[in-house]
Amino acid sequence: MHEQAHNTLETVVRNSRAKLVAFLAAGSGDLAAAEDALSEAFASALSNWPQDGCPQNPEAWLLTVARRKLIDAVRRQREIPSSEELEELEGVMEADAENGFPDQRLALLFACAHPAIDRVVRAPLMLQAVLGLDATQIANAFLVSPAAMAQRLVRAKIKIRDARIPFRVPDRCELPERLDAVLNAIYACYAEGWADAAGADPVRMELATEAIFMGRLLVELIPEEPEAWGLLALMLFAEARRPARRDSRGEFVPLMQQDCGLWDRQMIAEAEAALSRASGAGMIGRFQLEAAIQSAHTDGLQRGGVDWSAVARLYDALVQLTGSPVAEINRAMALAELVGPQAGLYALEWVRTDKRVNGYQPYWAVRASLLARAGKNEQARQAYEIAIGLESDPAVRRYLQQLCGELPE
Amino acid sequence: MQYLLTLYSDEAGWDKMTPEQQKQGYAAYMSYTEALKSAGAYVGSNRLRPTATATTLRTADGKTQVLDGPYADSKEQLGGYFLIDVPDLDAAISWAGRCPGVQHGIVEVRAIWSM
Numbered sequence: 001m002h003e004q005a006h007n008t009l010e011t012v013v014r015n016s017r018a019k020l021v022a023f024l025a026a027g028s029g030d031l032a033a034a035e036d037a038l039s040e041a042f043a044s045a046l047s048n049w050p051q052d053g054c055p056q057n058p059e060a061w062l063l064t065v066a067r068r069k070l071i072d073a074v075r076r077q078r079e080i081p082s083s084e085e086l087e088e089l090e091g092v093m094e095a096d097a098e099n100g101f102p103d104q105r106l107a108l109l110f111a112c113a114h115p116a117i118d119r120v121v122r123a124p125l126m127l128q129a130v131l132g133l134d135a136t137q138i139a140n141a142f143l144v145s146p147a148a149m150a151q152r153l154v155r156a157k158i159k160i161r162d163a164r165i166p167f168r169v170p171d172r173c174e175l176p177e178r179l180d181a182v183l184n185a186i187y188a189c190y191a192e193g194w195a196d197a198a199g200a201d202p203v204r205m206e207l208a209t210e211a212i213f214m215g216r217l218l219v220e221l222i223p224e225e226p227e228a229w230g231l232l233a234l235m236l237f238a239e240a241r242r243p244a245r246r247d248s249r250g251e252f253v254p255l256m257q258q259d260c261g262l263w264d265r266q267m268i269a270e271a272e273a274a275l276s277r278a279s280g281a282g283m284i285g286r287f288q289l290e291a292a293i294q295s296a297h298t299d300g301l302q303r304g305g306v307d308w309s310a311v312a313r314l315y316d317a318l319v320q321l322t323g324s325p326v327a328e329i330n331r332a333m334a335l336a337e338l339v340g341p342q343a344g345l346y347a348l349e350w351v352r353t354d355k356r357v358n359g360y361q362p363y364w365a366v367r368a369s370l371l372a373r374a375g376k377n378e379q380a381r382q383a384y385e386i387a388i389g390l391e392s393d394p395a396v397r398r399y400l401q402q403l404c405g406e407l408p409e
Numbered sequence: 410m411q412y413l414l415t416l417y418s419d420e421a422g423w424d425k426m427t428p429e430q431q432k433q434g435y436a437a438y439m440s441y442t443e444a445l446k447s448a449g450a451y452v453g454s455n456r457l458r459p460t461a462t463a464t465t466l467r468t469a470d471g472k473t474q475v476l477d478g479p480y481a482d483s484k485e486q487l488g489g490y491f492l493i494d495v496p497d498l499d500a501a502i503s504w505a506g507r508c509p510g511v512q513h514g515i516v517e518v519r520a521i522w523s524m
Contacts, residue, residue, distance in 0.1 A: 116498060163520045164410050166497040 005049035012058045013042065018130040018217070020063055022108035023101050024070055026167035027093045031111070031129060032157040033077070037070035038062070063101065067093050105130070106221040107167040109214075113181040114165050121152045122185040123192075128153060130217070131210050141192055141207045179222075183231050183287060186214045190235045195393075208239060219274070229278035230288030236271035237294035240264040252399040260302045268298055289318045293330075308337040325354045329363050332370070341373040361390040365400060377407045411452060411494050411521035412501040417485040418514025420459050437509040445493060450504060452492040460486045485514055492521075 017038070024034035041062045055061040071090060112125040124138045133141075139149035159165065170178040193208025215232040222228055244258035253259075275295055278288045293314045300306030315331035318324070328351045336344025348367055357363040368383035384404035391397045426434065438456075445451035460479040467474055479486060491508065495501050498518070505516045 114498075116502070162522075163518075164497045166499050168499070170499075 002050040005054055008054045008058055009045050009049060016059045017132050018105050019103060020066060021129050022104035024066055026104040026107055028070055028074060028089060029164055030161040033070055033073050037066040037073060040069045041066035104167060106169050109182050110169060110178055111160060111165055111167045113185045116165055117156050121156045123188040124149060124153060125156055126185055126214065127189060127210060130214060141204050179225060183227055186211055187231060194238060211235060212239060226278040226281035226283050227285040227287050229274045230285055230291050233271045233274035233278060233291035234287050234294060236267050237291060237298055240267035240271065246395060250395060252395040255297060286322055289314055308334055312338050325351050325357050329366055333366055336370050341370045344370045345374060359390060361387050364390065372407060381407055411492060413519045413521060414491040414493065414505050414508060415487055415517045416489045416510035416514060418488055418510065419484060420486045420488055422513060441509055450493045450495050452494050454491040456489040457487060
């Protein structure tokens with residue numbers, strides 16, 4: 001009995017947490033209070049359910065308890081709560097959970113990624129609100145101190161409450177820009193998880209999984225937005241290759257040399273489906289382009305040859321759309337494959353006008369490999385030295401050192 | 410919920426404008442105020458005299474000091490404010506974005522602490 005109650009609660013927490021937090025936060029305008037109330041409700045469930053048995057509708061049970069806790073908390077918190085205010089709050093929260101309550105999860109995501117919220121805290125806020133990760137877990141994932149992360153989260157939630165950031169889905173005219181912020185925050189979570197290639201750190205590994213969870217949630221909530229599908233496709237393509245990114249000794253394996261047999265076929269199929277769903281809308285975007293590039297690589301490598309002209313065209317479009325130096329570096333790589341190392345080096349010269357690339361490892365690594373292929377070994381060696389100096393991942397560093405060592409004298 | 414929109418700009422800018430430009434600038438603020446009023450969002454507003462008229466007070470060693478000049482000495486100076494009453498921050502940001510002050514300076518949006 002005890003175990004069953006435990007399992008039920010765990011399932012409800014996983015599946016309903018976001019919906020419950022969203023409803024409570026949207027009703028009160030207070031994300032922190034909503035989370036606290038829900039935690040208290042979970043605690044009550046933990047002590048009541050093993051004794052009294054699991055309720056028929058666990059979600060409704062939790063909502064009823066959490067709502068009561070929330071209203072009590074608001075009453076305590078406001079020194080002189082106007083009765084009007086409390087009545088209004090009770091009115092708003094008067095949802096009949098037995099018959100389902102409105103799904104405010106999308107509004108919650110938009111509140112967390114609101115332009116008035118500091119960019120760096122948007123992804124952490126989502127992880128906490130949607131998935132219930134605690135500040136320490138998030139801090140570990142983002143490699144900042146738990147105290148600093150906790151402070152950022154608290155500050156953001158105070159702003160949501162006191163400046164009254166609304167929990168609503170933006171109007172059609174402001175939607176593209178606001179949606180970008182949500183997509184970027186989810187992608188930031190994924191990128192943090194991706195950085196830990198070996199999956200050695202369980203918290204960071206989980207972060208990639210959680211980002212994909214949020215990506216799936218987003219396409220469920222706004223299936224009409226192609227960029228949401230594009231983001232999901234991009235994350236799935238990358239995740240599918242995770243098992244092949246390191247060899248059995250933990251050494252770095254570059255994409256072109258990965259064992260395709262280790263890739264997750266099912267995940268690739270899901271990524272392809274998401275991407276074709278996105279392109280069906282006929283509205284190109286950054287994430288769709290990046291996913292299409294992943295698709296071209298994945299497909300090509302599985303069949304023994306990448307279509308570099310298609311990849312170069314996709315990077316052209318990405319450079320035009322975003323002006324990102326990272327896209328330009330990758331475009332230079334594709335050009336080198338298509339035309340030759342000299343063409344790639346020429347393209348890199350343009351990128352160099354952007355001073356930011358001086359501290360960017362992939363720029364130097366790409367430059368080094370192109371110089372090596374062009375037979376300019378001394379210059380290649382120098383570029384590898386810089387790349388090695390900029391790299392923090394030991395496995396990647398060893399790989400670059402190996403390439404540098406293989407250069408002819 | 411009430412929000413205070415504070416307007417910061419280079420106060421020397423006004424004097425550099427032609428009389429025609431000043432007239433236009435004045436008209437822009439008048440119509441913005443009218444728009445706020447007709448939307449029922451207007452609570453109050455004022456334009457401040459230049460910082461040359463500012464006096465600052467603070468306590469040092471238990472004694473109140475009175476000093477000539479504004480509190481913050483920066484490139485832009487506080488030049489006026491609008492107090493508005495709107496449902497949430499999105500509405501406040503939307504009004505702030507239409508304020509003529511954004512065209513020639515900075516507008517800060519702050520929630521009012523209701524007592």
